[in-house]
Amino acid sequence: MSRTALVRATAIAVLVLFPCAAHADPLPKFTEEREAAALHFVRKHCPDLVPLLDDLKKSARPAYELQIRETFQVTELLADIQDDPKRYELELKMWKAENQALVLVAKLAMPKEETRKMVEEQLQTLARELVELELQSLEHRAEVLRAELTATKDELTKFRDNLDRATKDRFEALLERAKKKKP
Structure with a gap:
């Protein structure tokens, strides 16, 4: 199996086994049309994911459709929160980082040790970025709730x-x- 084939096979496994979004709401x-919108979003914000999705479409159609549905749901969430620019920016950054992490996890299948080390370092950096983004998101949410509480009081x-x-x-x-x- 070639290195590229191994990376793509691993990516498919990652996408199948570890879906991106936790589903608070049922997926659409x-x-x-939703596929086109989701793919446009992926091309714009995480183009490295496109080849992995293409491979997933060919080899595991149900998993591909699940990824598309999850991505479309993210686009809908982002559209709903555009009136809160800070939250929008944080949520988009988190989505990008999570999906870039998926791409890197797929690359961990590479047999070369130096490549693996480099990818692991990138993955460590992304993990830190995700934690910091989650922290910023929680801080923003707390700020919004404090303002709402003050207004309610x-x-x-x-x-x-x-x-x-x-x-x-x-x-x-x-x-x-x-x-x-009365009449």
Whole structure:
């Protein structure tokens, strides 16, 4: 088996055995349109993954479709969080690093010791980057939640301060609704 074939075979095994995303939500169905969108995303953000996906498509179609569905789900998540640029950037960086790590894991099958050492060093660097990105993501989430908590506490204080007025307004609204229902 040639070195390239060995690397690709290992990559296929990695993609089959270690899917990229943890599925909080059910994955979308596989369609040609979603496949095209996912492949466009991969070409743009992790082009080294394309040959591995091509090989997976030829040799393990169900695993290929799973990878496409997961990648499409990531594109949908990213689209949903575009209004939070910092979170968007962190999530995209994490996806890139995770998938670059998959490519490197596939390369670990290379028989040359010097190549393996270099790949292991790159993988160590990526592992550190992923941990740091996860930390930044958690810090950002904590910051967002602190801001939401502060706003909610302010709203609660205002509501308590105006309890009598809110009660009167609610009472009048209910009376108005009752008047409209009378014949």
